[in-house]
Amino acid sequence: MGEAMISAQFLRHVANCMELTGHPAAGLLDGIGVGRELLDDPDGMIPLASFLAFFEQAANLVRNPHFGLHAGRLAGSDSLGPLSFLFLSAPTLRQAFLSFTRYLSAMQQASTNQFVDGPGGATFSYGVLDQSLPHRRQDAEYSLGAMFSLARQFTGGEIELREVRFEHERVGDYARYREYFGCDVFFEQDCNAFSIDAHYLDLPGRVLSSSLHPILEDHLRRKAGDPGGLTYADRVTAYIAARPLDDPPSIADAAAHLGLSVPTLGRRLRAAGTTWRELLHEHRMVAAARLLRDSRRSISAIALAVGFSESASFIRSFSRHFGQSPHRFRITPPR
Structure with missing residues (x-):
């Protein structure tokens, strides 16, 4: 099996968030062998290990243990490439999560994500599968934070979370987690996940036309080279x-x-x-x-x-x- 890869567009958002703190990203990008031109390439891919290492190094450089949450808060329609637009153009919040989890593999390998929809609510979970990759805390906090940010944009701010769970130990101020997610946050759990109540799942989108959704699905299906999922x-x-x-x-x-x-x-x-x-x-x-x-x-x-x-x-x-x-x-x- 070859080295796990991730879309360079994901790194572009993280690098931009770093520069918003007043710290240039060029040095860290050079350190992982990535030029700015690759970040703007919609088909560019980089090693997942390099992405995770950049994230942790950026957090250390800006001296912010909550840098992943900071980047998640700033996630928008262009943060995750076509996946962001796929999410925001879905007809309902339920379909937004289902489509996102179905096509994440087109842009990030060696990861697992799932949306489990039950009678009382639903749970979105995410994690990097490769246990040889040690730098994962910032990525986990960013990934849940970005999904929560996209869900809030989709619903016009109506959504609230029931609880949030992280695999890693807590680092930094618990109040920052509580303030951002607005619910109880637990650490050293089985997976990285958040849960929401069922009545939010049928809310319609308020950002993009749902007519874009099947077009974006077709694009990501072809990008993944997997018409059957x-x-x-x-x-x-x-x-x-x-x-x-x-x-x-x-x-x-x-x-x-x-x-x-x-x-x-x-x-x-x-x-x-x-x-x-x-x-x-x-x-x-x-x-x-x-x-x-x-x-x-x-x-x-x-x-x-x-x-x-x-x-x-x-x-x-x-x-x-x-x-x-x-x-x-x-x-x-x-x-």
Whole structure:
């Protein structure tokens, strides 16, 4: 598998936000080998690792631990390239989230995002899948902040969030998070996500004509080179990632979500070279690796958090999966 890439247009917004603080971005851009002309190229792509590193370095340079939230607050119709326009031209807020999550992969690889719509409300979740990429806090806070900003623009400011969850530990002032999102914010959680009440989902857009939406969908579908959308293995992985680690879904839950029978889902996963058990195990191991690297939880607490009843079986499973014990992984995580 090649190096994960992301649209250079995403970096353009972050670089512009940095320069609004009075700090030129040229030095950091040179450091990751990106010229200004690439930022303006609608088809330009850069390594995801470079984007994440730039974000963290920019936060340090401007001395703002909340730089990701700052960039999210400033997100607008041109911040995420055609994805911003796709979101803002949707006929309803529900469709805005569904379309965005369907086509993010056209502009950012090695990431997961999902919109789970239930009777009482909905949850949008986002995360970088590659555990070898260590610089992810600013990106996570920006991604949720930008989606909240787009949703507020879409609804004319009517939307309020129920709660926000982040994978990482809190850094900086909690009041800044509370003030921006207007709700409780939790840290060291299973995923980066926010939840909204159901009555907001049918609100119409107030920014762009919905006649643009199918045109933008077609553009992003062709850009992704995937007229049929995600594979079933991709959809199952995203579905698992959006559920609580300590209450994982069953294969019956996933099959019902995808509109399939359990045997049919099993056959389609085997055709893709995997199984339900393998996908669920991979998710638990990836989550455990993240918690070992990014939190101070004990190994026994992490074992419980990812669904193991006791530490010994977790240590054996983790050691087989990664070739080293959880303790050794925490000391020297793979690069």
